[in-house]
Amino acid sequence: MSSPDKQAPASSASAHSQSPWLAAWYGKRRWTLLLMPLLGIFVLLANLRRYWFERYTQKRLVTPVIVVGNISVGGTGKTPLLIALVKWLQQQGFNPGVISRGYGGKASHYPYLLNAQSTAAEAGDEPVTIYQQTGCAVCVGPDRVAAARVLEDENCDILLSDDGLQHYRLGRDIEIAVVDGQRGLGNGWRLPVGPLREPKSRLKTVDWVVVNSPTDDFVLPGLVDLFYVPMRICAQDFINLKSSEKVSLNELSSVQVNAVAGIGNPQRFHNTLTELGLTAKLHSFPDHHIYSEQDFQLANHLPLVMTEKDAVKCRDFAQPNWFYLPITASLPDSFWQALQQKLERICMQKKSIFKSK
The missing domain is CATH 3.40.50 (Rossmann fold)
Known part of the structure; x- marks a missing residue:
């Protein structure tokens, strides 16, 4: 640490405060409304991208895939949930593997399979945290399908994709969306006017919506009847x-x-x-x-x-x-029971498909 009389440099809180984008999307600032003409272009491109991947290039694996993601920008608490899922699956006798983009890391090659010597500079901070907390196989890379193949070669019998809700090239059997219980969906607009990658109606199509640390009166505007699973940290x-x-x-x-x-x-x-x-x-x-x-x-x-x-x-x-x-x-027992029942059905279906081929 520096001496007491040394002044704090630009790296203190005053210099690294919340970005103007997040402050506008999740606060009361309205300057992003000036970007409204760009919203239609973003929505059109996002819809075309999803249609193309789902229709022509999506790869569905024999190994069950659980996607843990969100529809908003700015951090929602996916990593603690993903770690809890991995540990629960291990307790149930599965050998789970985690797929991640590896943001913040620059590996010498991709797909990159983490090991005990892997650093955040190579693999990214979140994958290293997941690996150290769980000991499960973690593979990072921009091509999530290729990373999934590597994990299958590692004998993983169930895969979890970290932050992969909009990566439609990788087929999925279960989708879990995480929402910040304090900030919700911000101003409710899609990028670049708001923080949403997809419309809030997307939450109606996933298997579970997990809300991280919801307030007592938590509700999502326009989704009042949406069932969600509370997650406590x-x-x-x-x-x-x-x-x-x-x-x-x-x-x-x-x-x-x-x-x-x-x-x-x-x-x-x-x-x-x-x-x-x-x-x-x-x-x-x-x-x-x-x-x-x-x-x-x-x-x-x-x-x-x-x-x-x-x-x-x-x-x-x-x-x-x-x-x-x-x-x-920490999630309620009812969530884990429902997840177990759904996994049992999926595994039976996957085995049936595999045998028929």
Whole structure:
């Protein structure tokens, strides 16, 4: 850490605040309405793209595929849900594999199958986090079908596609859409006027809509009757980046800290720390930000707390008082029971198709 009299550089919260796009889409700013003429072009191209992939190039695999994605830009909490799904599938006796685009990483080749030495610089922060949390096979690359083939060769008997709801070239058996329970669907418009990649009616066609940390009065405008599954985020003990030692939540409660978050919605991390009793000064960075030591030349010696996704990129230069906060996703038993029943039907259908061929 730098000396106390050193001024915080441009990498502090003031420089990396929420992007003007997200602030407009999820706030009360209206300047994006000027882009309304472009909305029709985006919708037309998106519809043509989906039609082309589904009609002519979609590849359906014998291995069941679960897609976990969203219809909005800006981070909704897919990674905790995907990790929970992988761990549940492992408990049921499956050998799951995860397909990811690998945003933020630059591997020497694609498809790239993660191993114990893989770094976020190679594979991206989210795939490394998933791999370290679950130990399952994770393959990244721009061609999701090719990545799926690699996982099939690894004897994975069920595949999960991370953030693949709009990647229609890869066929899917189950679709799960994640919605931010705090921000909802923003202003409700499609890109570039709003944050939606697809119309909100798309949520009616997926198997489950999972809402991350919904408020007590949560409702999606225009989708009042939509059934959704609530997902709660549970914080675990803090973990020291340098020593890997666990530190109880109580030990850091009522402590003032620097909070670092390079995720789609940094404010959510800040809110979590506040709920745990910490006084946190938020230093937010763009999603998938590649950190360097210069990003942490802060003007104090306070403990620093970050997300697990950020931690995988900071261990090489971590200080003794740096911690990350692991989280887990909690979903109702009724969801897991329904998922089990649907998987049983899908596996039976897949076996029947495979035998007939």
